[in-house]
Amino acid sequence: MKYMDEYRDPAAAEAWLKAIRGLVTRPWTIMEVCGGQTHAIVKYGLDELLPSQVQLLHGPGCPVCVTPLEKIDRAIALASRPDVIFCSFGDMLRVPGTDRDLLSVKASGGDVRIVYSPLDAVEVARRNPDRQVVFFAVGFETTAPGNAMAVHQAKMTGVRNFSILVSHVLVPPALEAILGSPTCRVQGFLAAGHVCAVMGYREYEPIAERYKVPIVVTGFEPLDILQGVYLCVKQLEEGRAEVENQYARVVSADGNRPAQSVVSEVFEVVNRSWRGIGEIGASGLGLREAFADLDAERRFDLSAVGPRPEPAECISGLVLQGRKKPNECPAFGIRCTPERPLGATMVSSEGACAAYYRHRRKAEG
Amino acid sequence: MCLAVPGRIVSLTGDDPVTRMAKVSFGGVLKEVSLAFLPEAQVDEYVIVHAGFALSRIDEHEARQLFEDLKQLAGDDLADAELGGDQEPMP
Amino acid sequence: MKDELALSCPVPAGRYEQVLMAHGGGGRLMHQLLERVFLSAFSNPALDTGHDAAVLDVGSSRIAFTTDSYVVRPLFFPGGTIGTLAVNGTVNDLAMAGARPLGLSAGFIIEEGLPIETLERVVASMQGAAKEAGVAIVTGDTKVVDRGKGDGIFINTAGVGLVEHGLRIAPAAVQAGDAVILSGDVGRHGMAIMAVREGLQFESAIESDCAPLSGPVLDLIGAGVEVHCLRDLTRGGLASALNEIAAGAGVGIAIDERQVPVREDVRGACEILGFDPLYVANEGRFVVFVAGRDRGRAVEVLRRHASCEAAVTIGHVAAGDPGLVTLRSLIGSTRILDMLSGEQLPRIC
Numbered sequence: 001m002k003y004m005d006e007y008r009d010p011a012a013a014e015a016w017l018k019a020i021r022g023l024v025t026r027p028w029t030i031m032e033v034c035g036g037q038t039h040a041i042v043k044y045g046l047d048e049l050l051p052s053q054v055q056l057l058h059g060p061g062c063p064v065c066v067t068p069l070e071k072i073d074r075a076i077a078l079a080s081r082p083d084v085i086f087c088s089f090g091d092m093l094r095v096p097g098t099d100r101d102l103l104s105v106k107a108s109g110g111d112v113r114i115v116y117s118p119l120d121a122v123e124v125a126r127r128n129p130d131r132q133v134v135f136f137a138v139g140f141e142t143t144a145p146g147n148a149m150a151v152h153q154a155k156m157t158g159v160r161n162f163s164i165l166v167s168h169v170l171v172p173p174a175l176e177a178i179l180g181s182p183t184c185r186v187q188g189f190l191a192a193g194h195v196c197a198v199m200g201y202r203e204y205e206p207i208a209e210r211y212k213v214p215i216v217v218t219g220f221e222p223l224d225i226l227q228g229v230y231l232c233v234k235q236l237e238e239g240r241a242e243v244e245n246q247y248a249r250v251v252s253a254d255g256n257r258p259a260q261s262v263v264s265e266v267f268e269v270v271n272r273s274w275r276g277i278g279e280i281g282a283s284g285l286g287l288r289e290a291f292a293d294l295d296a297e298r299r300f301d302l303s304a305v306g307p308r309p310e311p312a313e314c315i316s317g318l319v320l321q322g323r324k325k326p327n328e329c330p331a332f333g334i335r336c337t338p339e340r341p342l343g344a345t346m347v348s349s350e351g352a353c354a355a356y357y358r359h360r361r362k363a364e365g
Numbered sequence: 366m367c368l369a370v371p372g373r374i375v376s377l378t379g380d381d382p383v384t385r386m387a388k389v390s391f392g393g394v395l396k397e398v399s400l401a402f403l404p405e406a407q408v409d410e411y412v413i414v415h416a417g418f419a420l421s422r423i424d425e426h427e428a429r430q431l432f433e434d435l436k437q438l439a440g441d442d443l444a445d446a447e448l449g450g451d452q453e454p455m456p
Numbered sequence: 457m458k459d460e461l462a463l464s465c466p467v468p469a470g471r472y473e474q475v476l477m478a479h480g481g482g483g484r485l486m487h488q489l490l491e492r493v494f495l496s497a498f499s500n501p502a503l504d505t506g507h508d509a510a511v512l513d514v515g516s517s518r519i520a521f522t523t524d525s526y527v528v529r530p531l532f533f534p535g536g537t538i539g540t541l542a543v544n545g546t547v548n549d550l551a552m553a554g555a556r557p558l559g560l561s562a563g564f565i566i567e568e569g570l571p572i573e574t575l576e577r578v579v580a581s582m583q584g585a586a587k588e589a590g591v592a593i594v595t596g597d598t599k600v601v602d603r604g605k606g607d608g609i610f611i612n613t614a615g616v617g618l619v620e621h622g623l624r625i626a627p628a629a630v631q632a633g634d635a636v637i638l639s640g641d642v643g644r645h646g647m648a649i650m651a652v653r654e655g656l657q658f659e660s661a662i663e664s665d666c667a668p669l670s671g672p673v674l675d676l677i678g679a680g681v682e683v684h685c686l687r688d689l690t691r692g693g694l695a696s697a698l699n700e701i702a703a704g705a706g707v708g709i710a711i712d713e714r715q716v717p718v719r720e721d722v723r724g725a726c727e728i729l730g731f732d733p734l735y736v737a738n739e740g741r742f743v744v745f746v747a748g749r750d751r752g753r754a755v756e757v758l759r760r761h762a763s764c765e766a767a768v769t770i771g772h773v774a775a776g777d778p779g780l781v782t783l784r785s786l787i788g789s790t791r792i793l794d795m796l797s798g799e800q801l802p803r804i805c
Contacts, residue, residue, distance in 0.1 A: 001392035001724055003371035003411060003423055012435060013787040019438045036368055045789025063804070089416070090801030091730075107476045116654060116729070116802055117417025119399060139416075142367035143804060146418040149401050153383070194367040197413060197421040220369075222787050227431055249427035250413050256420055259402040368804055370727045392724030394647075395657040414728075416804055 003249075007221030008044075016226035017049055020233060027053045028236050029185050030229060031178070031322050033171060034192035035062030035351075036220050042355045044222045054233060057185065057322040058352035060174050060274065061192050063138045063167075064091050065320065065344040065351050068273040069308045071138075071167040072097040077305050078134050078165060078296060079110045085128060087121035088136040090114040095344055098308045118150035125154065125162035134296045137164040142194040144168050144285055145259035148266035151287070151294050163296040166286055169272055171195050172203050173283035178321045179211040186322045188232040190218040190225065193247035198263075200255030204243045212241045219247040266291055275344055276310060276317030316343035319352050326356035333357060369415035371423055372396075374408050389414060481799030482691025482737070505626055506704050508549040508688065511619055520555035522546060523614035531578065531608055534648050535663025538611055539582035541739055544668050545690070546615040547589045551670040552686040552742065554625045554677055555617030559594035560586065562613050566598065567606030578609060589668035591615070617670075621677050627704030629684040634773040635751035636709060637744050639672065639758055640665065640766040641717035642694050646736035647725045654729065654802070658721050667740030667763040675761070681754045682747035689738040692796055696735065697743055698781045699795035706778045711771030711793070713783050730803035734783075735796050745773065 032038060038058045041047055047056050060066055076097045079086035086102070093102040093112065106112040111131075115121050118135055125133035137147040147164065154162040171192060178184055191204060196217045204215045214235035218228030228246045235242060245251055263285070272284025287295045296302075310316075313331050318324040326332050326345070336342040338354050345351035372389040377400070379385040385400040389412065396414070400406055403419045412419040472479075479489045495503065502510040509522035526542040536544075543560065550557045562582065566575065586593050623629075645664040651657070669688060676683055685705070687697045694716065702709045718726075718733045726733045740763055746754045751769055758767035774782075783793040 001371070001720065001727065002373070003428060004727070007431070008786050010787045012432065015435050015439050019435070034367065042791070044785050044787050045791045046787075048791075049787075049789050089804040091803035093801060103476050103478060104472060104474065107472075107474050114802055117399075119417055139804060140367060142369065142415050142420065145402055145420070146399075146416045149383075149399070149418070192367065194369045194413070194415060194420070197369070223431060227434070246431075248430065249424045250421045252421075256402050258404065259418075259420065262401070368730050370724075372724075390659060390724075391728055393659045393719075393721030394651070394662075394724040394728065395659060396728060397655070 004221060007219070007223040009223065012223055013049070013226060016223060016230055020054065020226070020230050021051050023230065023233050023237055024051055024053045025237060027055065028187050028233055029055045029057060029322075030188045030190060030232050031057040031059045031186040032190040032218070032225070033059040033061040033175070034195070034220075035065070036194070037190060037192070037218065037225060038062070038352065038355055040220050040222060040225060046222060046225055050229065054229060056229075057325075058319075058355060059189075059322065060178070060277070060320040061140065061171065062351060063140060063143070063169065064095055064347070065316070066169055066274045066277070067092070067095065067138050067167045067344070068275045069098060069310060070273070070305065071165065072101075073305045073308060074297065074302050075136050075165055076100065076102060076105055077302055078300060079105045079112050080108070081132075081300070083132050085111045085113060085124055085131050085133045086136070087113050087115045087124055087133060089138065092136055092138060095347055096341065118147045119153070122150050122154050122159055122162055125159045129161060131161060132299075133162050135162070135164045136167075138167045140169055140171055140192070140195050141199045142192075142197065144263045144267065145198055145256070148262045151266050151291055152262055154294060155291060163294045163299045164287070165296040167272075168267065168285035169274065170269070170283050170285065172207060173280050174274070175207055177277070177280045177283070179207070179213060181321060181323060183323050184321075186213070188214040188236055189216070190228045190232060191215050193217055193219040193224070193251055196247070196251040196255065198256050198259045200253050201243050201245060201251065202253060208241050208243050214241050215243045217243070217245045217247050217251050219250065274320070276314065276320055278317065311342045314343035316345040316353065319345055326353040329353075367415055369413045369420060371411050371413055372398075373411050374406060377408060387412075387419065389419070478799045480691070481796070482696050483796035483799065486691075506700075507553060507626060509553040509555065509617070511553055518619040519558075520550050520553035520617040520619055521614070522549040523612065524549060525610060525612040527607060527610050528649065529607060530652055531574065533652055533664060534661065535645075536666035536739070537578055537581040538609060539578040540585040540666050542611040542613045543582050543585035543589060543591075543593075544666050544739060546613040547591060548669045548688045548742070550615050550617035551668070551673040552688050553617065553619060554621055554623060554673060554683065554686065555619045556674060557589060557591040557615055557617045557670055559592055560613050560615045561595045561597075562593050562611060563597040564599070565606055565610040565612075566600050567608055568600055568603040570608055575609065585668070589670060623677065623683055625683055625686055627685055627701045630701060630705035630707055630745045630773055631684065632707060632773050632775040633748045634684055634745045635748050635754070635769050636698070636711060636771040636773065637746060637751065637754055637758070638694065638716065638768055638770045639669070639742050639744070639764040640740075641719050641722070642689065642738055642741060643718055643722045643726065643733035643736035645739040646693070647722045649737075650729065651725060656725055656728070660721065662719070662721060665738050665740035665763075669740065669742055669763070672758050672761040672764045673742075675757050676744065676754055679753065679757045681750045681757065683744060684747065685745040686742055688742040691737050693733070693735040693737060694743070695732075695781070695793050696795050698793065701743075701745070702781050703779045708774040708777030708779070709771060709781045710774050711781070711783055713785050715768055715770040717766050717768065731800050734793065735800055748772065
């Protein structure tokens, strides 16, 4: 496939690795923000190929991992209602709530449907006018425009039985939360290319400057990630801290204006809880008052489902902030495995703990 | 966090900028995609698609840049053929 | 059921007290269910070999015996029907024991209201598949259930076959140095079904790989190839089949991802949905483990069959790492190829 296969070329990968090896003189810790990048790093074994001085930490950029327990429980409560068709992206179905997950709700007779696009959920609502259709609107800045457009279209075309359960999160506040921690180990970031495709990268410039940290907007193919690491290490070695754009074939400085405009029409910035991390100020999106009638949390009485504590033993919050490595957790691989996870980071295929778990098995084998 | 895949626009439907759709080919598999955020996209252009929406056009020149950068770095060690030089030409 | 897609994403297994769809996905959850409920209750030497078909001694002969049920949606898809799946699936389970299929049974559970014309089309497709596979449907059963209690048609087929060779074909026969041969490109059946469900279209026709495999397998044995183990790639795909054999044989398996053929459009469909083709279901593909020295001949024999013309050696059995399947990735690194946990779900991240 064009624009994929050429970025998976082994000879070019080796050339980038050689360039990185020739550049690095001391240890550096770099966080890839996005779960999609974590996925590629694990799938292609990039962390194994990098010189040992370059350590990659897996960031909080997995919507499956950071959606708070309370929202999962609310999703489960909604999906259990007989009058509701609950639509979700596939990977949210397996995230554990307090007692169970959406897969279990489906097995118990709940009408839970996987959709590829939020517009598909609006279409489900059009075709089922006598049922309530709720879409689980999760994700980062990349997913927000599509979800906003679904809300916009439902409102404009009078689809009254459609609503969304919102758990949108934003990247820059999370980076600042990580950098602001006194135990922060991150020295450079690979920023999430597809988030920047929507938002551009100007909002990262003040962060790079304030925290003296290089931020390289990076794509998702193996060569993208290797070049991103190269650019980041180069800045670190040279003592620079700038925003650079590795993914210029997709990302421009200003991003996608029409997408930004529908997001700001439908959503406003709100405080948001991140699973395992806690509340981060101004780190999420919620529906504006003009669209409040499409907010599932207002349409349905969910007062019985309040905040829930995370399992006490789980350190996923520290892992998501790069403050602990998964294998520094006493439960890791013993009481917490992909088959019996304590936290979401052990569930998602992009979750840092699940990625580490597989890696560790390799090391032991 | 965001799975988005490059594909080529093979046809367009609709005139309304908000409901305009494209049929996009991903290595030979076709999917209807909203062009609400890329109203100017044209047939044969490559776009990045996430959850049913085209988010960005792919810049051909920038797409080559990674390999140009690498050639600069690696000097004469690497022949064109090793660095994706055998890929199909850009349209 | 043979249609569910399978996946690398770790579903938390073992914490469910009711049956989920993922329990039928061919992955770790399904294996846990089999062990907890069925193997513990039914345990006996024939069952415990963990093979697709049981091999039983009958007088001086050995017969292979197997059964499978089919609940695919849609009933008709490019390249096949629920009926062709039901015939080929059972023929292939017999083939994986190296047996020549003798006869099949067919049991139908039909939902009230199904057009008889639909049933006729399914049955005609079964007869066509049986003829192609060189086997007859010799007995059957029909039940009708209330509307809403079924999904059109469910079909169960059972089959018996004659084992005419003296080879021991089982995971336990696999040994270090064996070559791992794959009979063709992977992921086509699963994505042909998924395309119908997800509204994907293919520019060029994509058809399920659904096909009978007894011909190629009997030819391998007839050519004197030292066959150690056979496994058809159904739910859970190539990755799950290799993991089952690695675990059953107590060996390590190393494969090279670059050698595994995947059609470009199948790969495209997988990229969109976030699937890994190595975990996607097939219905006419198998892996065969042969003595290393027989590798070239085995590939040559397989390629004479239209259903196996892309047969290729994808790896070998290693002495170390018992139970572990490792994959050399496209860019040359090595990673674990894990068994999927539940079923593949389309992902956004």
